[in-house]
Amino acid sequence: MKKTIKATVAGLTGVLALTACTSAGGSESKDSLSVVAFSVMEAANEPVFEAFQDSDAGEDIEFAASYGASGDQSRAVVDGKDADYVHFSLETDVTRLVGEGLVAEDWKEATPTNGIATSSVVVFVVREGNPLGVDSWDDLAQDDIEIVTPNPGSSGAARWNILAAWAHIVGNGGTEDEAKEFVSQLLANTPALPASGREATSAFVEGDQDVLLSYENEAILAKQNGEAIDYVVPTDTLLIENPAAVTVDAKDGAEDFLEFVTSAEAQEIYAGFGFRPVAGVDGVELPEVEGANDPADPFPAPEQLFTIDGDFGGWGEAAEKFFADGEDGEPLGIIPTLIEESGADAQE
Known part of the structure; x- marks a missing residue:
């Protein structure tokens, strides 16, 4: 047993x-x-x-x-x-x-x-029963969806989340310009960026937003503690x-x-x-x-699982390209630039 x-x-x-x-x-x-x-x-x-x-x-x-x-x-x-x-x-x-x-x-x-x-994977945490029927990355780009994800300037969880969104576009044949447009839409739907993955979870369970981008284990822990949430493992996601x-x-x-x-x-x-x-x-x-979608088979394999090494050239390359903070006159990375343009409140 x-x-x-x-x-x-x-x-x-x-x-x-x-x-x-x-x-x-x-x-x-x-x-x-x-x-x-x-x-x-x-x-x-x-x-x-x-x-x-x-x-x-x-x-x-x-x-x-x-x-x-x-x-x-x-x-x-x-x-x-x-x-x-x-x-x-x-x-x-x-x-x-x-x-x-x-x-x-x-x-x-x-x-x-x-x-x-x-290790874990990036998932969508939704309200109990998934009232909006969110089941894919494309659903998150709708104008009537409000998202919670942490600040990639301080939080590792945020970086995994954002790169999972990027991989959804580029990993399925899209261009980098299309990925920028997609991530920009997600950020437009994200009014605030809590400082950490744990703070983002707390903000979601205490608030009324529609979707939390998170670690699968955070979703399971919240369910173990009786929170009225569900979670969706998208068909394509990123290995954490x-x-x-x-x-x-x-x-x-x-x-x-x-x-x-x-x-x-x-x-x-x-x-x-x-x-x-x-x-x-x-x-x-x-x-x-307990708390997994299927407790007896808690970790289903996504149809498409992206990895940092296989799809982004490793963290050394990904960190500079996507998250450079612009110190010492260096250009900002792609994601800080998109955050600045979105006007999201990046909390520290």
């Missing part, structure tokens, strides 16, 4: 509200492992911490965890925030630390997953891969924790919170997942 794993959390007020800093498994101290992660990981990490502490390698380990928008968290580590283990939405948020000498250049070689700790690494001066236990996170046991726990198991981990027994 398949296992059923449920997110045992205390409602949206505590779970879907952004938490700047929390401690798990003990009080924050110089002996605690400092975990710096993007906001979406908060609920799922608690049982992963506990499972690691139940292992031989983790029996004496305490955790001090901090959560926030991925880009903000990465920049905070550069500015001196204590970090032994980092888990971000985007590869570029890790490579920023590599460039500062805070993470080893060969960080991807530390795991059998090429540095990836969690979230990297993790230890810092060069990490405390004892950080490397053991990274190894545990990319083990079958941890991947099964993450799956219970809606994360798709990461390629490269053997022996994962997929649980039934």
Whole structure:
């Protein structure tokens, strides 16, 4: 019989509200492992911490965890925030630390997953029953649709969402000009851009907008917590891969924790919170997942699954082309330019 794993959390007020800093498994101290992660990981990490502490390698380990928008968290580590283990939405948020000498250049070689700790896909979160019948990317470009997606200047989730929209056009034979036009229409339907993926989820469940662009796992977590929402996995979407690494001066236990996170046991726990198991981990027994569209088959394969490496040339190329911030006289990337033209309220 398949296992059923449920997110045992205390409602949206505590779970879907952004938490700047929390401690798990003990009080924050110089002996605690400092975990710096993007906001979406908060609920799922608690049982992963506990499972690691139940292992031989983790029996004496305490955790001090901090959560926030991925880009903000990465920049905070550069500015001196204590970090032994980092888990971000985007590869570029890790490579920023590599460039500062805070993470080893060969960080991807530390795991059998090429540095990836969690994965998901971009989905459409809709109101319960999907009253507008949203089921495709083209539906989001209608004039009467209002969308929530986070700010790509601070949030990794936002970058995945926007590139999934771009891939829908270019990956199906459209031109880049047509993709710009499509993304511009989505932004025109997006009056505000919350700072993080978690803040975007909170804004949607507390508001009256029609569609939230989000991680599949965020939609599943919201349903596990009783929110009146549904979600749609579009026929074409983008694979989300979230990297993790230890810092060069990490405390004892950080490397053991990274190894545990990319083990079958941890991947099964993450799956219970809606994360798709990461390629490269053997022996994962997929649980039934409460809140999934089909708990017994929670992670259906989209008809067309785009990837950053296969369709965008990797994050090194995609970040510069799409998200360059225009510092030092360099031109803005495609997406910041479109956001400026749209007049959307980019929150920080």
